[in-house]
Amino acid sequence: VKSGIDYLVRTTDDEGKFAYIVTTDPDVPPTDEYNVVRHAGTMYGLGMYLERYQADQELVRETLKRHGAFLRRQIEPVEGEKDMLAIWSDPSVTGLEGPRRAELGSAALGLIGLSCVEREAPGTVPAEELTGLANFILFMQKDDGDFHARYIPAEGGKIYTPGLLFYPGESALALVLLYEVDGNKRWLEAAARSIAFMSRQRDDRGNPPLDHWMLLATARIWPVYDKTSQPVSREHLVRYSIDLCERLMIRSSRRLDDERLKGCITGNGLTCPTASRVEGLVAALDYLPADQLAIRTRVKRVAEDALVFLMNSQVSEGKYRGGVPYAMFRLPDDHPWQRRDYNKMQGEIRIDYVHHAISGMMLYDDVVLRQE
Secondary structure, eight states: OHHHHHHHHHTOOTTSOOOOEEESOTTSOOOOOOOHHHHHHHHHHHHHHHHHOOTTHHHHHHHHHHHHHHHHTTEEEOTTOTTOEEEEEOHHHHOOOSOOEEEHHHHHHHHHHHHHHHHHSTTSSOHHHHHHHHHHHHHHBOTTSOBOOEEEGGGTEEEOOTTOOSHHHHHHHHHHHHHHHHOOHHHHHHHHHHHHHHTTOOOTTSOOOOOHHHHHHHHHHGGGGGGSOOSSOHHHHHHHHHHHHHHHTOOOSSOOOOGGGTTOTTSSSBHHHHHHHHHHHHHHHTTSOTTOHHHHHHHHHHHHHHHHHHHHHSOOSSTTTTOOBSBSSOOOTTOGGGGGTHHHHHTEEEHHHHHHHHHHHHHIIIIIHHHO
């Protein structure tokens, strides 16, 4: 954990931007791309560290505040809407073409990150900025608890994408974290409606979507769920969470045959899918009842093996120490997966790869070791 945190702190510039993508392969050219959503999400990892550990608190806190300052410069009003703010993806920052847009995920993860800043350094983030982002999230929420995905003025405003993944869970978690800061039950109720909507989602085969954020949000709201109208019962959430955990633990049918990959849940050597699944699985252990012994035992075993895989993938020395690459190792040049640029991306270290890996480790320390 500390090595990953050190990497994120060490590679933050004076402006408050992470080194978004670096590569250990000198033959791969650098990129100017920057993703504000992943910037905000990685702030959550730093906030988790500050919430759970005492080491290097001041250095990490000051770095998180710089990240927050950069993020706050991307916040602007939503024209025509009162007391509403959004985090705008500007081409000058992202390096990507296209119209100016406000992603629901940016507001949700931005609110998560800035709520962490305010929790760890009270008075740093103005209350109107936090509530303005929360108002945007509620503005994007539909009556059934689902959400519009993005707001693009040049294309008419709210854009709805059926089957939206991750953003609803991120939004629910953001609203619970803000409730923890200001005590406004309006955010808590909206979070409960989002979780209720997600808990009803199934694909054509009756499977829940692979959404670890659903489990993270449910774990956070669980202690205060009685303060909401409880649009679905706790028992319903437990049943859905068990089904989702079962699905998150299924290994892909297309996997590599290599003993080094023991613990890689997806079986293909990629780190981030395994890391994000670990986050969700371990979060579920925080609220699944003790009498659900079979699923709890299996989740713990899968998570422990996965964390060994992630730690073995983490760069252990040199300039990129603490970073987590796209994949554990390169494939032979004649391997059929090469057509998907596997080797080109293998040495890529992106901030979300690091964030998800260390967040899974921290959750394990916090949930599993605390319960033992």
